[in-house]
Amino acid sequence: MQLKVQPIDIKVGKFKVVLNNLDAKELGVNPGDRVRIKNHTTVTAIVDFTEDMISPGMIGLYHEVQEQLHREWTETVEVEPAEKPKSARIIRKVMDQQKLTKEEIYELVKDITEENLTDIEVSAFLTASYINDMTEEETEWLTRAMVDSGEKIEFDMHPIVDKHSIGGVPGNKITLLIVPIVAANGLLIPKTSSRAITGAGGTADLMEVLAPVEFTASQIKEMTQKVGGVIVWGGATNIAPADDKLIKVEYPLSIDPHCQLLASIMAKKSAVGADKVVIDLPMGSGTKIPDMATGRKLARDLMSLGERLGMEVDCALTYGSSPVGRTIGPALEVREALKVLESMEGPNSFIEKSVGLAGMLLEMGGAAARGQGHDLALETLQNGKALAKFKEIIAIQGGDPNVTSNDIQIGEFSAEVKAPSNGYIIEFRNKRIVQIARLAGAPNDKGAGVYIHRKLGESVKQGEPVITIYAEKEAKLQAALKSARQDPPLIVEGMLIERLTDIREV
Amino acid sequence: MQLKVQPIDIKVGKFKVVLNNLDAKELGVNPGDRVRIKNHTTVTAIVDFTEDMISPGMIGLYHEVQEQLHREWTETVEVEPAEKPKSARIIRKVMDQQKLTKEEIYELVKDITEENLTDIEVSAFLTASYINDMTEEETEWLTRAMVDSGEKIEFDMHPIVDKHSIGGVPGNKITLLIVPIVAANGLLIPKTSSRAITGAGGTADLMEVLAPVEFTASQIKEMTQKVGGVIVWGGATNIAPADDKLIKVEYPLSIDPHCQLLASIMAKKSAVGADKVVIDLPMGSGTKIPDMATGRKLARDLMSLGERLGMEVDCALTYGSSPVGRTIGPALEVREALKVLESMEGPNSFIEKSVGLAGMLLEMGGAAARGQGHDLALETLQNGKALAKFKEIIAIQGGDPNVTSNDIQIGEFSAEVKAPSNGYIIEFRNKRIVQIARLAGAPNDKGAGVYIHRKLGESVKQGEPVITIYAEKEAKLQAALKSARQDPPLIVEGMLIERLTDIREV
Structure with a gap:
């Protein structure tokens, strides 16, 4: 069917078009179906209907479709019904608790990354995988597909160490100590962090008090090679982008399906080239881990997935019923961390947790002998080497390395x-x-x-x-x-x- | 936060607004969250984000929100974060296979009817109820809530009979015979039908070849009282509107959750005041019922739900591996049906199925003695009374009662x-x-x-x-x-x- 183009200058984040009811009926498509739009290039887009916004004979093209067709623009386009993406059938298999093949998981992750699926379809996938979960093998494929959905960093030097906290405990500013401690001991730690979604400050929000946090994958690699570590915002990179798309749908549902949680963590670590990873699992009321049994199972699953991916993973079940340290909110947390780096002045809960996890990484990375990591980490804090390294990290990210805890502006x-x-x-x-x-x-x-x-x-x-x-x-x-x-x-x-x-x- | 209004003249079917990223961050809301917009009246709307379509300090209001605020329009509105609707937590309970209370189900159905939920949320609800199903009690409440979500017809006379086919077999034009046979024997049958979504012709599409099919609930009642029956499009009424909203999300997922299937059928029958209902369950490859055991279970569940709602329900497992009759498509099917009414000329599969189901209704409604329904139905066809009644129905719906099978225009x-x-x-x-x-x-x-x-x-x-x-x-x-x-x-x-x-x- 030939339809005249009516641009709609709204970004909807997907390839979407609007048809008049009459044309849609004539084409035999229903809302949520796809059409192929042929100009000099071809775009497959999701169809919305309208009774009166778009006249018969016209097709409303949202921003993304316009952009895709733009290079060779014409006034009319040829529109025909398109079949559903294969992923629709694949999602149905997840609902029916049928095991997916590797190819199916890659197809699904590709469609998620390229925004070929509607919110309805992605939500069904996440809900079904929340209820039915996935096998270990499927979770491995899901992780690999997420890694392959975006950019990867490969370092010449090894080992590359990394840490992750699954969240749920407020004030968890430990990355601000762990990265400099680890990097000060000669290990590479290219730490990508998140911003808060429902929290009061993600590590990226904290670090941003001191320096810019938005960098590309190649900048992250270069900076890490120069000073040993960075603390940047993962969302600014194209690392495991499929995961970010899924999180956007998980958030309004307030769910974090087990297999997605595993794949999300491990894909991000794998994509930055990490060999040795410590994962912080805060446990207690209000966290994601209500009891020891749940924590142990999650730890086992993370370690097993790490093994499948060729990574050494260690997990720490940590106390999560109270905030870490005494501050919550970006500037307050940064000031608390800087005070510890400057003078060891600060809450035990914060220092001990940071030193404990940093020590594990030092041992895994071979910078400390087994059983000596904790002491080396503490020493690195006490002798000012961690502070010196943190200043290098701040500097390379473009911040002021001479900043002190007294300079941090707290709300008036x-x-x-x-x-x-x-x-x-x-x-x-x-x-x-x-x-x-x-x-x-x-x-x-x-x-x-x-x-x-x-x-x-x-x-x-x-x-x-x-x-x-x-x-x-x-x-x-x-x-x-x-x-x-x-x-x-x-x-x-x-x-x-x-x-x-x-x-x-x- | 005070924001200046920027109207967006697009209908999105929901209360939705667009904020600039910066204002959204300042408000502390994420995409998919809700905000309350206060003018002289207050509207709660779902938030979308943009980097550049809407400037900081502005709020884009889609058509529905504009309309809601319209009466007392001002240039700026007060915007504040709003909590998620209770239904979000209720949907989470369905995912976690926790039983819902009656109040929760009513709350959920209310939010679905009023378009207060995002596609992501409705999809999660349907996916979860597809996987986890609901108890008999929950299904009863779901049905009642759907009935109460819209208009109801109450007749003074009883019994009111009705029929439904769960679909899946092409060419199932039996309603065109059953309604006139039943009405010709003095029973009232206010039949609401659907249009085809994925099929080649729903009963409403067929009837529309002969007469208008879009009427209000009160018109349906009035016409039924006058001539005994109607064949109209349910979608034009406000009968069980929650069901129509759910079907819009079930369609792209190609699922029909068991509890929704039951509630959908029975809500529509209950809302038109039916006391005695026959349900046609086509069985065989390509239908919704692959085998006898599935068919018997569905029949039991429908009968049991009917009992809870005070309706007598009977089910017929019918042959569904081949089309009913020899025609598929609106005009062809209507011509086939008219030929049978006019002269009993037509395929046995079509006549026998129609007469069988009509016979059951005649017995249930007391118009025929037990065991005599089939013969009375056949006689009503043979003696021309069904044709005469069908002409009355066509006439009251505004069609031409003198139409004959030869008048029906088939594609050239x-x-x-x-x-x-x-x-x-x-x-x-x-x-x-x-x-x-x-x-x-x-x-x-x-x-x-x-x-x-x-x-x-x-x-x-x-x-x-x-x-x-x-x-x-x-x-x-x-x-x-x-x-x-x-x-x-x-x-x-x-x-x-x-x-x-x-x-x-x-």
Whole structure:
């Protein structure tokens, strides 16, 4: 069918066109079907319908289709029905819990990467793989297909080490210590990180306080070879792009299918050429790992997938019921990390976790003997080598290497939330703390966040601050404060056991 | 946040807005999140992002949101993040195979009806209910919620009878006989039908050859009370609208979750006030029922759901491996049906199936004694009462009651596909026949379709026609013919058993 082009200057992220109902009927296509649009080049696009926005005889081309056809533009195009992509049948197999072949998984990942699937189809795939999961073999293929969906970094030198945290615990700024510790000991660590989606600050948001974080794969390779490590935003690269597309659909569903979680982590590590990887699995209420059994299974699966991919993977189940350190929000967290690097001044929970994981990497990478990693990591912090290396990393990414913890700008508006009575912190809700930090402006306002004066189990006196909220804008401070008052992130109570003792004494 | 309105004159079928990345970050929302837009009225809308289509400080409002805010229009609106609808959590429960409460199912169906959910969310719900199914109790609530999602018809007189076919067999034009037979015997049958989505002609497409089919619920009631029955398009009514919204997402996924299938059928029957329902379950290759066990289970589930809803349901497992009658496509099927009504001239498969199902309804509705339904139905056909009633139905729907089978216009372009050798039809592929009819223009071109000269098991001589393809446009005839030649819908072979006999005689 010949149709006259009507450009629609809207980007929809996919190849999409709009047909009038009458033409669609004539073509025999339904909404969500595909058509082939032939000009000098051919584009397959997803069809939407309209009764009145597009007249009969016309075809509305969204931005992406226009761009694809652009080079040899004509006023009319030939439109014909196109079959569904093979991936539609492949997704149906996942729903029916039939095992996919390697070729099918590659086809599916290709279509996901190239935006050939509708949201409906990608959502069905993720929902089905959340419910039915995949076999180890399928998960390996999925990971390899994700790696092959984008750019890869290959280093001449080995080993390449890397770390990943599966998230779920607020204030997890350990990468800011681990990368310099590891790189200071001669290992290469090309660390790509994420920005916060639902959190108050991803590692990329934190690092951005100190230096630019958006680089290409080849820049990452070059910088890593020069100074030993980088801390950059993975989203700016074309590394495992299929994964980013899937995350966009997982987010609104609030799911993280097991096989996708595995493939997502390992594809990103494999694509940067990592040989030795440590994975931080925060465990506890509010994290992705409610109990030890779940954590052990995930660790086993990650290690087994690593083996299939030729990577040595070690996992650490870490304490995740409380934030790491005492700060949440980009600038506050960076200041806390810099203080530790400058003077070892800072919370034990933060230092110990960082040193522990860095030590594992030092041992795996051969920079420390078995059992000596922790001590070497601690020493690297104490003797200032980690700080020196961190300055090199900041410099190579284009930041100011002379920055100190005192230079970090924290939001100028602040308010304390005080203890209503003497007692102990008997409940500390990570998710609420994150919500309050986000209401205060984090991660977009780098200076916004929360300082935690008292953590779970600590004692506090009436009127003492339990948290301080920081913001760059007064209205956001007020919104965060209001929320903290309406639904407090922590609960202070007298020690009930002592009271019971009192009763017995009567 | 105050944002300036930029109208986007595109209908997207949902409340949707577009924000610049920078403002979205400032608000702390991600793509797929919701915002509340406050003007004099308040609308909650789904957020899309853009880097460059909408400038910072602006908000793009798609048509539906504009319309909702229209009455009291201002240049700027107040925008704030909104929480996800409760239904998002409810869908997650379906994924985790947790039982839903009645309130949750009503909430979900309300959000589906009101287009408050994204395609991603509805797809996840359908995929999860396809994999995990629902309990009988949940399915009952789902059905009731669908009924309550739209208009209902209540008749003063009872019983109200109705029929439904779950589809999958081409040429299933039996409603054109059943409704007049039943209505001619004094029972009320307010039959709502569908148009073809993937088929070559739904009952509504067929009836439209004879009369208009788009009516409101109250018109359906009034016409049914006057002449005993109607055959109209359900999609033009506001009866069980939630079901139509779900079908739009089921179609691209090619799934029909068991619980949705049950709820979809029964909600539509319940909403028109039916007390006694016969359901036609075509069984055989290419249908939704591959074997007897599946058919019996579906029948039991339908009858049990009917009982919960206070309806008497009977099911007929019917032969579905071959088309019903010899015609496929609106005008051809109508002509075949009219010929039977006029003179009992027509294929046995069509007459027997119609009379059988009509007989069941006559018995259930009390118009025939147990065991007498079939004979009464046949008699009603033979004595012309069914034809007379059909003319009344055509007339009340606004068609010409004097129409005869000879008046029906068939496509002027036609071509025969001939047998390549003497033999028997050893394979007959329903889906291919439907594809060919669709390529020829059905159901949109009413005169397009296929006439079947030889069905499964029948003998044919070399050069005799096996099918004739009809089309209104020559290009479509050629496309259908080409497809039929490339991938024939039926296979003619010599009778192998006879040949073996021959060999033995040697």
